[in-house]
Amino acid sequence: MRWILALVALLSASVNELAAQGKGIRLWNLTTATISEFQLSPAGKSDWGPNQTLNDKDKEVDHDERLRITGVQPGRYDAKVGYRGAKHCFVRDIEIKADAVFSVADKDLKDCNK
Numbered sequence: 398m399r400w401i402l403a404l405v406a407l408l409s410a411s412v413n414e415l416a417a418q419g420k421g422i423r424l425w426n427l428t429t430a431t432i433s434e435f436q437l438s439p440a441g442k443s444d445w446g447p448n449q450t451l452n453d454k455d456k457e458v459d460h461d462e463r464l465r466i467t468g469v470q471p472g473r474y475d476a477k478v479g480y481r482g483a484k485h486c487f488v489r490d491i492e493i494k495a496d497a498v499f500s501v502a503d504k505d506l507k508d509c510n511k
Contacts, residue, residue, distance in 0.1 A: 422466040422497065423463045424463065424499060426461065427460070427461070428478075431457050431459050433479050434479025435464070435478055437477075442475075449464060473492055474490075478506065484510060
């Protein structure tokens with residue numbers, strides 16, 4: 398009987414720990430195209446992190462799809478957004494909050510090439 402109670406307590410602690418972790422930081426692609434590259438840098442710097450689209454199973458983020466962002470702490474960031482065909486744009490001064498969704502829309506894109 399003690400063994401069963403210990404197991405129940407352990408499982409309850411594990412479930413509570415997972416719930417406390419939240420859903421993490423996520424990007425919501427509200428642009429009209431599929432994003433094939435997405436990198437973040439602290440605002441005002443050009444210290445680009447890894448391509449976050451590699452976190453997705455098909456390595457791209459379709460319109461209206463959400464992407465889990467990893468290895469990033471809450472704060473203000475600039476983003477480099479890449480599309481098929483070598484088009485790149487920037488989004489400046491994005492506020493990223495813990496366990497929250499932030500979006501990128503066409504109106505946010507600046508300094509696009511091509």
